[in-house]
Amino acid sequence: MNFIVFAILALLAITAVAIAKLRELWAVIMFTGIYSFLSASWMIILDAPDVAFTEAAVGAGISTVLMLSTMALTGKAEEIPRKKSLVPLFVVIVTGATLVYGTLDMPHFGSPDAPVQVYPDPSFVKRSEADMHGLPNVVTALLASYRGYDTLGETTVVLTAGIAVLLILRRNDEKDEPTQLAGNKTP
Amino acid sequence: MSAFPIIRIITKLLIPYILLFAFYVQFHGDYGPGGGFQAGVIFASALILYGLVFGLEAIQRVAPPIVIEKCMALGVLVYAGTGILTMALGGRFLDYNVLEHHVLPQWHIPSGQHLGIFLVEMGVGITVTAVMTMIFYAFAGRKQTQ
Amino acid sequence: MTFESIAGLYNYWVVIFLMMTGFYIVLARKNLIKSVIGLNIFQTSVFLLYITMGKVEHGTAPIVPPAIAEQQSHASHGVGENAHAAIEHADEAHEVVHEVAHEVALTVADHGGELAHASTEIIYSNPLPSVLMLTAIVVGIATTALALALVVRIREDYGTVDEELILELDRGE
Numbered sequence: 001m002n003f004i005v006f007a008i009l010a011l012l013a014i015t016a017v018a019i020a021k022l023r024e025l026w027a028v029i030m031f032t033g034i035y036s037f038l039s040a041s042w043m044i045i046l047d048a049p050d051v052a053f054t055e056a057a058v059g060a061g062i063s064t065v066l067m068l069s070t071m072a073l074t075g076k077a078e079e080i081p082r083k084k085s086l087v088p089l090f091v092v093i094v095t096g097a098t099l100v101y102g103t104l105d106m107p108h109f110g111s112p113d114a115p116v117q118v119y120p121d122p123s124f125v126k127r128s129e130a131d132m133h134g135l136p137n138v139v140t141a142l143l144a145s146y147r148g149y150d151t152l153g154e155t156t157v158v159l160t161a162g163i164a165v166l167l168i169l170r171r172n173d174e175k176d177e178p179t180q181l182a183g184n185k186t187p
Numbered sequence: 188m189s190a191f192p193i194i195r196i197i198t199k200l201l202i203p204y205i206l207l208f209a210f211y212v213q214f215h216g217d218y219g220p221g222g223g224f225q226a227g228v229i230f231a232s233a234l235i236l237y238g239l240v241f242g243l244e245a246i247q248r249v250a251p252p253i254v255i256e257k258c259m260a261l262g263v264l265v266y267a268g269t270g271i272l273t274m275a276l277g278g279r280f281l282d283y284n285v286l287e288h289h290v291l292p293q294w295h296i297p298s299g300q301h302l303g304i305f306l307v308e309m310g311v312g313i314t315v316t317a318v319m320t321m322i323f324y325a326f327a328g329r330k331q332t333q
Numbered sequence: 334m335t336f337e338s339i340a341g342l343y344n345y346w347v348v349i350f351l352m353m354t355g356f357y358i359v360l361a362r363k364n365l366i367k368s369v370i371g372l373n374i375f376q377t378s379v380f381l382l383y384i385t386m387g388k389v390e391h392g393t394a395p396i397v398p399p400a401i402a403e404q405q406s407h408a409s410h411g412v413g414e415n416a417h418a419a420i421e422h423a424d425e426a427h428e429v430v431h432e433v434a435h436e437v438a439l440t441v442a443d444h445g446g447e448l449a450h451a452s453t454e455i456i457y458s459n460p461l462p463s464v465l466m467l468t469a470i471v472v473g474i475a476t477t478a479l480a481l482a483l484v485v486r487i488r489e490d491y492g493t494v495d496e497e498l499i500l501e502l503d504r505g506e
Binding site: 074091 | 351364387394462481
């Protein structure tokens with residue numbers, strides 16, 4: 001039993017609750033970075049170093065910078081205190097309880113005969129031994145070769161999202177007329 | 188940021204290593220953890236760090252938006268181009284085994300699969316770097332309006 | 334509810350807790366940036382769900398130790414290839430074999446000859462969830478950036494990022 005796991009999981013849960021509770025946006029964004037780092041640590045323990053890498057760089061690095069620049073652009077508007085409603089809490093508890101009930105039939109953590117481990121038989125690790133001519137990282141082989149079409153699609157999605165951000169945010173400095181969004185009412 | 192000499196100097200010290208690490212992750216991705224997605228994100232975070240500390244003009248001199256913009260599409264082009272190349276050589280789309288005649292064993296690319304994965308990861312790396320940097324430019328270049 | 338099932342299912346419960354926290358933020362908080370953060374937390378918990386399912390007990394990361402991978406590559410060399418390529422690379426292959434033989438000899442010396450057994454005994458965790466989540470993370474940040482860009486535009490047009498104030502403005506009050 002790895003006891004570091006439980007420390008990380010406890011910290012993850014505390015961080016998530018802190019994000020939900022806090023109202024100051026600056027602190028929330030910082031906690032989001034911490035949350036990403038903690039989940040990256042858990043991913044390392046779960047034998048997924050490739051994913052942990054990406055999560056640490058994306059979640060704690062780029063995502064934090066983007067949120068902070070959004071905050072700089074929109075102003076540190078504090079949330080307006082409102083009458084607390086119990087409806088969201090109720091919805092969340094009911095949904096959570098249903099999901100927990102659903103997990104009771106799930107294969108146990110780490111069990112080697114879970115459907116996930118059994119289905120592609122021979123597994124990709126075995127297949128890559130024969131197909132890949134000594135490429136050690138199975139994740140890379142799977143990403144770029146076995147699932148090459150999928151990755152091409154994902155890359156295109158990243159490109160499309162980038163183009164969309166540029167279309168929304170880029171301003172033509174030469175022309176003074178502001179770009180109008182549909183349904184824009186205030187000048 | 189000129190008021191913070193420590194931040195400036197530490198950033199200057201760190202950035203070469205971040206860039207080197209990004210290249211390591213990119214080109215060593217088939218031997219250890221890593222690949223195009225990770226390398227792209229790490230490379231972009233080095234550029235963004237430079238932009239945060241030294242200002243948008245400084246980073247746009249190093250990586251002009253007009254070049255980065257082209258790179259966004261270039262990466263996908265490299266990826267899809269690899270697929271077209273394999274088709275032109277008589278295989279199926281993204282069937283790297285037909286690249287067997289063009290391998291470079293002296294560069295540790297001993298088979299068609301290695302070469303195909305190398306090219307494809309390169310395309311992914313270029314696109315991800317360019318898109319992340321460009322998104323940062325778009326956010327940082329926008330003035331606050333009241 | 335035995336201890337065994339708690340030990341076997343705790344990972345799902347942690348993930349569900351994180352997921353529901355994200356869901357709660359989306360439902361209860363009216364600030365648009367906060368909602369995007371809630372969605373991010375939800376998203377990360379889905380990544381974690383997939384990754385926990387890929388883990389195998391006593392497994393290790395799905396990266397074959399390079400020495401073993403090279404061995405396997407030479408064992409299967411030429412199986413799926415055409416003969417022409419094999420001839421073309423005979424010289425290089427020869428060189429590589431020497432290099433590998435040297436390397437393997439060193440490793441064998443280090444590990445006392447356990448290497449040959451090791452290649453069959455290593456248990457690897459499932460690489461498939463890693464691959465799926467790897468691409469999902471990068472696509473996720475790209476779409477988050479898109480959401481934040483929309484938030485910036487909304488703030489410029491409406492002067493606020495509060496959901497209810499925006500609705501009031503839309504009703505023309």
